[in-house]
Amino acid sequence: MxxxxxxxxxxxxxxxxxxxxxxxxxxxxxxxxxxxxxxxxxxxxxxxxxxxxxxxxxxxxxxxxxxxxxxxxxxxxxxxxxxxxxxxxxxxxxxxxxxxxxxxxxxxxxxxxxxxxxxxxxxxxxxxxxxxxxxxxxxxWGPPFLPAHSEALLEQTASRVPGAERFVLAKTREGREVPGIRLGKKDAPQAVWVHARQHAWEAGGSWVGRGFLEWAAGDTPEAAALRASTEIFFIPIMDVDNVALGAGGKEAVPRDHNRDWDTRPVYPEVAAAQQRVEALIQAGRLRCYFDLHNPGSGDKQPFFFGPMDYEQMTGPRRASYDRFLSLCVQHMREPLPILPRYRFATYVKTQEERDRMSGNWVRDRTPARAVAMTLETAWNTPHSTQDGYLHVGQGLAKAMAAWLRE
Ligand SMILES: [Zn+2]
CATH class of the missing domain: 2.60.40.3120 (Immunoglobulin-like)
Known part of the structure; x- marks a missing residue:
């Protein structure tokens, strides 16, 4: 000190x-x-x-x-x-x-x-x-989503979905557990990874994540088919320390969670997520990676930060991203419709920093049949409520399930 x-x-x-x-x-x-x-x-x-x-x-x-x-x-x-x-x-x-x-x-x-x-x-x-x-x-500022909300959500999901298992991703630097859940078919040929709150203040991301999980854990034939074919991993809160403290997390010292994805991560939970995601990639199983955030105050509808090289993409990789987005446009409609085009995190100026963003880290390692995306859900609209966020997450899960079925 x-x-x-x-x-x-x-x-x-x-x-x-x-x-x-x-x-x-x-x-x-x-x-x-x-x-x-x-x-x-x-x-x-x-x-x-x-x-x-x-x-x-x-x-x-x-x-x-x-x-x-x-x-x-x-x-x-x-x-x-x-x-x-x-x-x-x-x-x-x-x-x-x-x-x-x-x-x-x-x-x-x-x-x-x-x-x-x-x-x-x-x-x-x-x-x-x-x-x-x-x-x-x-x-x-918005509806809080705290470690206690994670605990209740994961407990409820684990108790009602056969085969769902809770796990502890890591212990934070301050000794708090970072809980997650896996559900669906264990070791299935395809897997998806979803997490929220790499930036602690963006509580809406966790509500979107809850909507995603509840749909994936639900009773519809589409959700049952998803679980029969896919293994799903979900972490409601990555930066548990700053969420518990009521701190913002974004641009923390020395860097925040979504700038920590390199060979020497500062945060144990980032290191653990990297390890698990890398293993899914190595096994050829990872199909979707979603990192859930809230954007700036002027953004009035949810949007994806897509691949920086999207305009140069050709062939199957481009087709994957285009098809995924078109299914999202179809399924993410009410009350907060998804922006029907990708945006790009060009505000991050250097390649070195871009490479430390989790979406890019995953994208650089995945084949053409996978998509890795940052979902930014608008927080400053009349529909940026618990219910509005849950619907965004449900829509994302529906679109993903439809994409994986094709
Ligand atoms: Zn963020």
Missing amino acids: NLPRLLFLPVLCLLIAARVHSAGLTLHSDFPGGSAEVHALDAGAGLIEISPVSREGRGWPCWWYFRVDGARPGQALTVRVKPAGRPFRAQERLAAAWSLPARAAISSDDQTWRHTDPGIVTQADATYAITAPAATFWLA
């Missing part, structure tokens, strides 16, 4: 009080995934003002999530969110838009989330006029 960090800590502790109260109204973020730096809590004026917590070295400070106790049900409150004031690494500050959704997520049970009315979003902050739904309620 260096000197500036030592000086920084006491200040941080004062600012990020885990529990702040004003005449009966209290605000808490001391739970898994919680993130709120409180600037104002005024019960009389009905004002709550927070920023996401900026945790040095732990990635973009855009995720926020807190609980309010002691409200009067029906009480009108103004919730103002300001972007984090401090740099998240070196002198880098995050653009405000990442932390200011048009609609916040609100819940009275921390399980079922709905949107608030649209807030007033400016370059400086977002202001949401809400009505307290209960004495205790939760507000967040």
Whole structure:
């Protein structure tokens, strides 16, 4: 620990009080995934003002999530969110838009989330006029998906699908388990690998993943046929440490999970995923690799980051990507239709960095009959809800099953 960090800590502790109260109204973020730096809590004026917590070295400070106790049900409150004031690494500050959704997520049970009315979003902050739904309620950037959600989803899936097996992909650097599940025909000639949350703040990716898994584990003839012919691997949360901390993960120090795919990965869970995916590739079994994310605030429909060399592709490889996309257009329609063309991560400037992105890492190793893709599901639309995300995941699973049947 260096000197500036030592000086920084006491200040941080004062600012990020885990529990702040004003005449009966209290605000808490001391739970898994919680993130709120409180600037104002005024019960009389009905004002709550927070920023996401900026945790040095732990990635973009855009995720926020807190609980309010002691409200009067029906009480009108103004919730103002300001972007984090401090740099998240070196002198880098995050653009405000990442932390200011048009609609916040609100819940009275921390399980079922709905949107608030649209807030007033400016370059400086977002202001949401809400009505307290209960004495205790939760507000967040979007519907949270935490390690506890993974646990419940995997347990439920394992208990209802014959042959489904939970596994621990790895233990993180901070000692947390990274759970996953495999289902379908063990050692089948074809396999698919799906994971979410290489970027911790992108909670929507895990909800999309849940939709994918629930469809694949479901009772339809198409899902049963998929399981009879294919082995499916799914990891709901890769960056468990930053999700548990309520940190963003993206552009963490020294690098984030989706820039860690080289010969010497920093994160044990990336190393373990590489090993398992590589083994599937070596056995000639990997047909699909999907890495689930959320994009920028201005992206209003889901899209795939496709292969960088797509325009130069010919023959069977090009045919695979084209056919896969056309099936996605057919199956991923409501309420968030997939963009009917690939986009490319050209914002990543160097070949060296591009090679460390998981989609490219997998793509470079797979034959023409496989597709490797990053799915970016829009988070800043009226349909970017638990239900909307689940539908995107279901659509992806349906399209994939149709593609594998051909
Ligand atoms: Zn991402």
